[in-house]
Amino acid sequence: MAAPNNNDAAGGASASGTTSEPAQEDTSIEALARRVQEHMTLASNPTARRHKFWETQPVGQFRDAADHSLADGAIEPPTPLSEVRADPYPLPAAFEWYTCDLDDDALLTDLYALLAHNYVEDDENMFRFNYSPAFLRWALRPPSFFRAWHIGVRAKESKKLVAFISGVPARIRARDDVVRMAEINFLCVHKKLRSKRLAPVLIREVTRRVHQENIWQAAYTAGVVLPTPITTCRYWHRSLNPKKLIDVGFSRLGPRMTMSRTVRLYKLPDAPLTPGFRQMELRDVAAVTRLLRAYLAKFVVAPDFDEMDVEHWLLPREDVVDSYLVESPETHEVTDFCSFYTLPSSVLNNANYATLKAAYSYYNVATKTPLQQLMNDALIVAKQKNYDVFNALDVMENESFLKELKFGPGDGQLHYYLYNYRIRNGIKPSELGLVLL
Amino acid sequence: MGGDWQELAQAAVIGLLFAFLVAKLISTVIAFKEDNLRITRSPPTSPAAPTTPATSAPPQASLEGVRGDTSDDGSDSDWEGVESTELDEEFSAASAFVAASAASGTSVPEQAQLQLYGLYKIATEGPCTAPQPSALKLKARAKWNAWHKLGAMPTEEAMQKYITVVDELFPNWSMGSSTKKKDEDTTVSASSSKGPMGPVFSSLMYEEEDQGNDLELGDIHVSAREGAVDDITKHLVAGVQVNLRDSEGRTPLHWAVDRGHLNSVEILVNASADVNAQDNEGQTALHYAVLCEREDIAELLVKHHADLQIKDEDGNTVRDLCPSSWSFMNQAN
Numbered sequence: 147m148a149a150p151n152n153n154d155a156a157g158g159a160s161a162s163g164t165t166s167e168p169a170q171e172d173t174s175i176e177a178l179a180r181r182v183q184e185h186m187t188l189a190s191n192p193t194a195r196r197h198k199f200w201e202t203q204p205v206g207q208f209r210d211a212a213d214h215s216l217a218d219g220a221i222e223p224p225t226p227l228s229e230v231r232a233d234p235y236p237l238p239a240a241f242e243w244y245t246c247d248l249d250d251d252a253l254l255t256d257l258y259a260l261l262a263h264n265y266v267e268d269d270e271n272m273f274r275f276n277y278s279p280a281f282l283r284w285a286l287r288p289p290s291f292f293r294a295w296h297i298g299v300r301a302k303e304s305k306k307l308v309a310f311i312s313g314v315p316a317r318i319r320a321r322d323d324v325v326r327m328a329e330i331n332f333l334c335v336h337k338k339l340r341s342k343r344l345a346p347v348l349i350r351e352v353t354r355r356v357h358q359e360n361i362w363q364a365a366y367t368a369g370v371v372l373p374t375p376i377t378t379c380r381y382w383h384r385s386l387n388p389k390k391l392i393d394v395g396f397s398r399l400g401p402r403m404t405m406s407r408t409v410r411l412y413k414l415p416d417a418p419l420t421p422g423f424r425q426m427e428l429r430d431v432a433a434v435t436r437l438l439r440a441y442l443a444k445f446v447v448a449p450d451f452d453e454m455d456v457e458h459w460l461l462p463r464e465d466v467v468d469s470y471l472v473e474s475p476e477t478h479e480v481t482d483f484c485s486f487y488t489l490p491s492s493v494l495n496n497a498n499y500a501t502l503k504a505a506y507s508y509y510n511v512a513t514k515t516p517l518q519q520l521m522n523d524a525l526i527v528a529k530q531k532n533y534d535v536f537n538a539l540d541v542m543e544n545e546s547f548l549k550e551l552k553f554g555p556g557d558g559q560l561h562y563y564l565y566n567y568r569i570r571n572g573i574k575p576s577e578l579g580l581v582l583l
Numbered sequence: 584m585g586g587d588w589q590e591l592a593q594a595a596v597i598g599l600l601f602a603f604l605v606a607k608l609i610s611t612v613i614a615f616k617e618d619n620l621r622i623t624r625s626p627p628t629s630p631a632a633p634t635t636p637a638t639s640a641p642p643q644a645s646l647e648g649v650r651g652d653t654s655d656d657g658s659d660s661d662w663e664g665v666e667s668t669e670l671d672e673e674f675s676a677a678s679a680f681v682a683a684s685a686a687s688g689t690s691v692p693e694q695a696q697l698q699l700y701g702l703y704k705i706a707t708e709g710p711c712t713a714p715q716p717s718a719l720k721l722k723a724r725a726k727w728n729a730w731h732k733l734g735a736m737p738t739e740e741a742m743q744k745y746i747t748v749v750d751e752l753f754p755n756w757s758m759g760s761s762t763k764k765k766d767e768d769t770t771v772s773a774s775s776s777k778g779p780m781g782p783v784f785s786s787l788m789y790e791e792e793d794q795g796n797d798l799e800l801g802d803i804h805v806s807a808r809e810g811a812v813d814d815i816t817k818h819l820v821a822g823v824q825v826n827l828r829d830s831e832g833r834t835p836l837h838w839a840v841d842r843g844h845l846n847s848v849e850i851l852v853n854a855s856a857d858v859n860a861q862d863n864e865g866q867t868a869l870h871y872a873v874l875c876e877r878e879d880i881a882e883l884l885v886k887h888h889a890d891l892q893i894k895d896e897d898g899n900t901v902r903d904l905c906p907s908s909w910s911f912m913n914q915a916n
Contacts, residue, residue: 268784275784333780341670341739345779369783381785389875397787401808402798404833404841406866406874491784537785558785583782 197373199346204566206374211570219323220362221566230357235350237299238342241308243351244298248286254279256307257298262492265334266369269557272395273491273502277332281466281488285331285583288314289454294355295328299344308336311348313356317450318365318580319442320567324450328356329582330366330565353565364565367582369558376447376564379539379575381556382548384525385412387534394493394502396535397554412552416530418470418523420515426469426483431457433480434471441511441579445542447562447569448579460485460509467508470527472515481514484524486536487583507538508581518547525551541578674742677749678703684753691752699748701729705741710734799830807835807851810844815851825856832863840871840880848880858889865895873901882911 201207204221234243246253258279267274277285286296291314299309313328330352335344356364383397388408391397399405426434435456442448449455460469465488472482485508493499505528512520528536538544538553539560547553562578681699685691691699704711711730716723733741803823806814815835819825826834836856839847848868852858859867869889872881881901885891891912894900905912 266782266784268786273784273786275782331781349780366780367782368780370779372779381783383785383787385787391787395786398789400789402800404838404871405843406841406871409874554790555788556785557788558783560783560785 199349200373205372205563206376206568206570208373210568211374214570216568216570218321218568218570221568222362224360224362225357227358227360231354235347235354237344237347240302241299241344242302244300244307245294246296246298246307246310247293248283248296253307254282257282257310260307260310260336261332261334264337265332267494270395272494274494276490276492276501278465278488278490280463281583282332284458284463284466286312286314288316288458290315292355292359294358295352297348297352297355299348308339309344309348310334311352313352313364315359315361316365318363318447319450320447320564320569325363325567326361327564327567328352328361328364330364331583363567365580365582366563366565367560368563369560371561372563374563375561375572376569377562377573377575377578379541379560379562379578381558381560382538382540382544382553383556384536384538384551384553385534386414386525386529386536387532388412390499390502390534394496394499396502414522414526414529416526418526420472420482420519420523422473422475423470423523424473425462426460426471426485428457428461430471430480431461434460434469434483437480437483437511437513438509441513442509445579446573446577447564468505468527468531469508470524472520474514482512482520484510484512484520486524486528488533489583502535503533505533505536506581507536507544510542510544517543518550521547522551539581540575541581542576545576670739670742670746673746674706677746680753681749695748695752697725697729699745700726701731701733702736702741702745702748704730705733705736706738706745709738710736797830801827801829801835803827803835804829804833804838807838807844807847808842810839810842810847812844812846812850815839815847819854825851825854826860832861834860834862834868836860836868837862837866837871840868840877840884841875843875843877843880845880845883848883852883852887858884858887859893861893861895865893865897867893867895867901869893869901870895870899870904873904878909881909885911 206221210216237243246257248254248257258277261282262274262276265275265277295313295315297311298307300306301308311330311333313330316327316329317324318327319325330349333345333348335342335348353364356362385391385397385408388397388411389405392399392405392408399408431453435451435453438451438456438460442451451459460467462469467485467487469483469485471480471484473480486505487508489504489506491502491504493502505524507521507524510517510521510524525536536553537556538548540548562580562582711727711733713727713730715731716727718724800808801823803815803818804827806818826836828834829838834856836848836851836858837860839851858869861867867889869881869884869891870893871877872884889901891901902912
């Protein structure tokens, strides 16, 4: 009866020190050592980890990285719509699917509360995203959105909303190929239900509902490495209110640095500097669309915006999205454009502050004004509007102004993914023209 | 005659036993391979892997068959791998730790060993369906009992209990592990920090500042920066100059104001610190108070006759920098 102990020993604390089986004890320790080592490697090297769910999905697999025979494009052809599963995936017995109607203020309040209390936090659990109700309506209802893609899970008894996932339709271009995709976002499971493993079934269900609309590709982001990112971006942060950022622990004051010098370092002029810099209005939609389309064509993966999209995504909405442009005082031509969206975070466990107000760089196009000057004006208006920090990813041409405008690197990496679409060698962040909320 | 019969029977029994052992060995090696792959991912449920050769010995096969039937929705793999919960991670880390300490010969009480063994089996394989070993195999029997007596305990509960036992045995076990251990209360919420999908909360990475690395501070500046009132007093009693400058021309008062230590500011001004001392950039302690929006301290400095007309090297008086209307700023001077 020597053998079984090999199997048991690792986690089971096999009764060691028994005298009868010295030879077996040795092999078991060797096996243990190997196993522990393997565990450590797996834990530290994300690409070596197993992703049982994702390995069954049409996504770029780690093992395919070296396979040159694979062409870019769809990984699987569409299946006939009649073969798409007709019924929702089964949920654990106590829960039911619930398609959310965002016109319903009560539902919106519930969804807001679910996310405000259970959505993404930083590694140290000091901050949690606090997407506003108005933001959620904006993010989830772009032109020709599908109500069926606003997927909730409720507890059968209490009718309480306990989990959510969403998709919105988008046309995304990958190289020369404009593809109808779903942008998947706001996957959230109530903290008390994290052990119920709802996330995979939510992902399957949203996939099924996307398929029902004859859409077979999707774009999404994650903070974790899954098979396989098309690119990995870093967040950069520009302090606007350094004292508050230090007080809440968003940034730190080194022992050799003074607060007063830090405050002066990040001081900005009171008003934008570029002549003709003003807020975007409805009458600018056509001009902004032309600017954006020409600019986004430079990138390998980018949205294919038409005027309807621009009107929805970029026309200013208070405390949701802000857009500014430069209109030449002489020719009245719109030459430059910049935008940011508003995503506050709850500050957890701080006596003085409850909320951190962050602006996130969205789409920016500079044709006449230098990009750095344009973004400096964006910082100035964000400061005027009382934002505490201005965040930007190193996508598009952002790298050209980050350091100069005193952005510092963040500790967060954001991985971008495409579902059922292969871009075999991936792309650089600067080749990505897509910002997901 | 009888002897021959006995010998024959003995040979047959030995043969059978040998065959069983070989089969068991094969099954164990296979199971071990699977286990290796499983340990970092969610361990609880791994339905019969299609790669498992059909030659797998009977005990293993039957175990998997039973589990496949009892799982709630028959597609356990759907539920795995996407959501690596904090519990999964912590359990993996704990079991790896136990393995490592067993390998290094750390002694663990027999009772705890058996308890861990049972919980581990439940967490990774589910309820015990293996046949009871012979009463002569004391160790195997004890282990089997430890597993069997847990009955149909849920996987999550087994993982949690396993971690609790490890916590009791080795209170500091998680210190060196890659999985950060949070307070007991936050273990549930912790898994939210990095969801399986969605955005990421990023904050500024801490960088050692390049400026100021050649800054030279006296002990009294450090005490003022930290707001260490007693230490400041000690330095003063020992004869340290209250207006001692650091290499940037800052006095202890500048540092106390910069960090917002009202008590330290009081001690320093009462010790006749120069409230109008300017640093190398021409700024007074009151400039600092205004820039850092420390109203109570600014008011105290104004009461001690801080000069509002002094300009820093950029030509700014404190009123030029004053962000809000602090009434005492207008009454003074």
